[in-house]
Amino acid sequence: MVKRSVLNSIERKFILLVGDVLIILSSINLFVNHAIDDQYISFDLKIFTFSFGVIIYLGLSYILDFFNLEKVARRRYILSQSFYITAIFVFLVFVFTVFIYDVSFWRIPLLSFLILTPIEIWLWRLFFGNVFRIIPTVKKVFYVYDANSEESLRQNVDYINGESTNTFYKVKLTYAMDGESPSMDKKTFTDAIEKVDTWILNVKDYHRIPKKLEKLLLESILKGKEVLSYTSFYENIYEAMPIRSHYHSFYELLQLKNKKIRYLQVLFSFIVNFVLSVFVGVIFFLICPMVWFFNLFLNRGPLFYTQLRVGQYGKEFKIYKFRSMVVDAEKTGAKMASKNDTRITPFGRVLRTFRIDELPQILSVMQGNMTFIGPRPERKVFVEQLDGMMPFYSIRHLYKPGITGWAQVKYKYGEDLQDSIRKLEYDLYYIKNKSITLDLRIIFKTITTVLFSRGV
Structure with missing residues (x-):
């Protein structure tokens, strides 16, 4: 054949x-x-x-x-x-x-x-x-998973087939493993060898893979088939970490045991923060009088909005923004902003569209509480809720929070806790793969976001 x-x-x-x-x-x-x-x-x-x-x-x-x-x-x-x-x-x-x-x-x-x-x-x-x-454009997949993860099977298959991104993969066969090393019939062997192009393994313990399945995997590799772990597949396709739909290993996700000090990365981050601090700082001080003037007529109330956010190592710090909402926006309690939030004033919507409301955050950068590139800082009340929902959430506090980040340029504006969990996948990807190249990609995509007014 x-x-x-x-x-x-x-x-x-x-x-x-x-x-x-x-x-x-x-x-x-x-x-x-x-x-x-x-x-x-x-x-x-x-x-x-x-x-x-x-x-x-x-x-x-x-x-x-x-x-x-x-x-x-x-x-x-x-x-x-x-x-x-x-x-x-x-x-x-x-x-x-x-x-x-x-x-x-x-x-x-x-x-x-x-x-x-x-x-x-x-x-x-x-x-x-x-x-x-x-010509053929989609790889046919044999998906192997643990039997006790049946409830997440459909979600994982959807991610492989493509939720919102064309992955060019399609699940054709699935196989559930249990603790008794189940047998595989002859038809399954034949189909796996002849009809699929890729194996994706989503198992907690690779030592429990049945011998027949191991032999089949080896034969597939020798025939030029692709064999991937679910983590590798998800990371390569979505440029994020599969924290919700995988039997993840702490070290497999973040590789913290092999953490290396990258001096060029440290130097690059310092130069980026210094150059952008000067550039954005000048823009901030030039535009501040203009915002103050329009604020008098179109957005009555304080010019700035301050709020405590969780920063590096879980320490809180004060963040600054141009106020874009009504004065008593949180009189009923803390609430995440949404795309069509009625609390946003007409002038505030203009500020948000062109990201002008974010400019005062340069003050937090100058104070050493933030950098330009890193996970976005969140409020303590939401951090506590997210910590309870997702044990990996606090890992994003390993680095200083940033004005922009991988989650901001890859995912839509977060409107609820579920969006925050999805953004965590991108934050963990950034922490694991932090590099000069990735930082440059974030800078370029941020420029695109500002120029074309993407998001809210």
Whole structure:
């Protein structure tokens, strides 16, 4: 039987990226070697233009989510985003060479660069989308789980198949293990070997896996099948930790036993906090008089809103925000803000839309209670409730809380305790995988959130 080759999402994104980069490089080559007048062409011009062009394109693609495979599958999205992003790219490359090098151009090659590049990107992505409508795109899964976790079976299967994200996995067979090492019939063996591409194991004790199942797993590996733990699958697909639907091991989730001090990460965090403190601090002091002025007429009451939040190691500290709600917003007790919260004033909604209400938190950063990137601080009353619901919740207090974080850029605005639990999955992922690259991703996604007013 001929083995099916099914590409996972990372492999598909890589193919898409390679195609984009080849087109961008050929377009820049046309621009540099044919559109610019020969007398201006130099080695440093070529190097800087190629480097600038690739960085700009990849930066725009990341910020505007251009490699989202679900969106790439929609033809209307392909057309609009291809022309939108690529038009910005060619414009910026053109402006860069004009202002930095003060060059002159040949019109026909220049127009070819400006017009053909968006068309080429659009045609390539249209071809890419059509190809993956024909070839296999979904991996068939054999899901092995403990029999005493039957109640969570449907939820776990939903996560594998894709709750809100196209995972490109589909559960075809399931097998429940119990303490008596159950037997497997011949049909199950045949189906597992021939009809599935991936094994996902969600078991508490790997030593209890039946010998026949172990042999089947080994045969599958030798045949090139994919074998994953449920934790690895969930972490790779959702970039979060499966705290609610898995027999999780404390050390498997966070790998605290192998904690290493990363000096470059510490230095990077210090530089980011210093640079952004200066930048955001200047914006805060410039915009403060404007908010105060409009507050007099549109949002009568105190300019600032202060509140105690739980910070690093569970210690409380005072957080500052521009007030966006009515003065007596919590006269009936503590309550989480929601998307259409009636307590938010009209002017406060404007502040929230553009994240202006968050600017005073720079004062907490300057005081050393917060950083720019980290888990969002929560109120003690909610922390106590969440601690009772989820034993892993307090682990997020290992780090200083942040103005922005992985949970903020990956998940919607939290409106209740269930949303807070879901956000905890992203916070734990950040704690486990904290790195310079992940911090940069958070910064870029935060910029997108502010620019396009995502959330409430």
